[in-house]
């Protein structure tokens with residue numbers, strides 16, 4: 001199977017049911033906090049891969065609207081945007097502009113891979129994190145002012161080449177599942193704590209004790225920090 005054929009299969013199989021009607025819902029009605037944490041890892045890994053690519057082509061930054069194919073001089077066909085939902089009927093129901101845009105550029109990138117483009121062949125998996133995000137139901141992304149926003153929080157709309165200096169993020173199914181489990185575990189711990197229970201929870205990553213710190217903002221808003229005793233391990237605010 002060619003890169004392009006595989007890409008067509010993957011885009012065709014993105015489940016429209018995951019996306020129908022969600023633009024009217026609040027983020028927390030669509031996905032859990034843990035799922036959004038996993039989504040943010042996929043997006044961070046995409047930014048990192050783009051950063052490595054930018055360094056390779058000696059460019060300082062790009063925008064999330066710009067496809068990798070465009071960065072090496074290719075232009076979109078005039079009717080490509082309109083033809084996309086014809087070829088991928090599931091996208092008649094998925095009304096998320098960025099998902100469409102990423103999918104189109106992913107397909108174009110795969111065509112370049114099949115044609116033996118030497119630059120593309122150095123970065124065959126640059127789109128993998130975003131396509132995986134869409135397949136998992138995390139594609140409700142949008143831009144607002146200078147940011148890419150979603151239930152995960154916000155990323156800058158421009159991608160800096162220095163992102164490529166970061167350590168790769170593990171986006172395997174196993175690693176993403178662990179992120180979701182850790183957040184659910186911490187949420188369960190917090191629920192116990194709020195009920196007055198003093199049961200202790202341990203970190204599912206390393207087995208050390210998890211600590212809860214209760215905090216109050218100047219405006220009287222209560223929030224909690226849940227932190228693993230091991231340095232650099234689980235540490236999130238709830």
Ligand SMILES: [Zn+2]
Nearest residue numbers: 203206228233
């Ligand atoms: Zn730990």
